[in-house]
Amino acid sequence: MKTSAYQAFVESSKLEVAIQKALKKAGIQPGAANNPLALQEASTTIRNAFSSHSLPPGLAEGLCMAYRDLGMPAVAVRSSATAEDLPEMSFAGQQDTFLNILGEEALLEAVVSCWSSLWTARAIGYRARNSIPQDTVALAVVVQQMVQAAAAGVLFTAHPLTG
Numbered sequence: 001m002k003t004s005a006y007q008a009f010v011e012s013s014k015l016e017v018a019i020q021k022a023l024k025k026a027g028i029q030p031g032a033a034n035n036p037l038a039l040q041e042a043s044t045t046i047r048n049a050f051s052s053h054s055l056p057p058g059l060a061e062g063l064c065m066a067y068r069d070l071g072m073p074a075v076a077v078r079s080s081a082t083a084e085d086l087p088e089m090s091f092a093g094q095q096d097t098f099l100n101i102l103g104e105e106a107l108l109e110a111v112v113s114c115w116s117s118l119w120t121a122r123a124i125g126y127r128a129r130n131s132i133p134q135d136t137v138a139l140a141v142v143v144q145q146m147v148q149a150a151a152a153g154v155l156f157t158a159h160p161l162t163g
Contacts, residue, residue, distance in 0.1 A: 003138035005059055006115050013053035015046075016135070019119070022046050023134055028124060030131045039121035039128075050116035055108055063111065064104045067143070074100045074146040077110040081118060081139050094123040095139065100146060107143070114141045 010016055026042035028034050054060070067075070079095035096117035098110040117123070118139040127134055 003140050006138050012056045018049040028128050034128050039125045043121040046119040047116040076144045077114050078142045079114050111141050
């Protein structure tokens with residue numbers, strides 16, 4: 001999984017400082033069941049910081065070119081985090097997915113919103129409770145063309161409780 005686009009966005013926007021400041025102010029502690037209000041405060045601060053920045057021009061143009069190459073259909077913008085689906089933990093459902101995204105501007109906004117979902121209160125809290133360093137996580141975004149489905153479901157390749 002490539003997270004270089006996320007890392008370039010965070011670096012160009014100097015978001016690492018905002019992230020660490022918000023986590024420190026909220027008193028987020030590794031290995032602890034942190035205060036839900038503090039988690040929400042940190043999440044809101046971090047996600048607002050993400051939404052106040054635009055993608056670097058080269059990255060935005062690359063995304064738009066790839067979208068144009070698809071024919072600009074409705075797309076799904078989905079997340080894949082670096083600390084996802086470890087043998088002893090599951091992060092499923094913690095980051096956001098955006099469906100039926102149409103247009104370049106909406107695509108760029110959805111990508112930034114998807115990246116910011118690495119910083120939901122539940123994701124921050126889960127990482128803290130499981131002593132996963134907050135400064136080591138990143139997120140890849142997958143953009144997929146929407147298809148008309150006749151049916152949908154979930155498949156487990158291993159028993160979800162016993163592995």
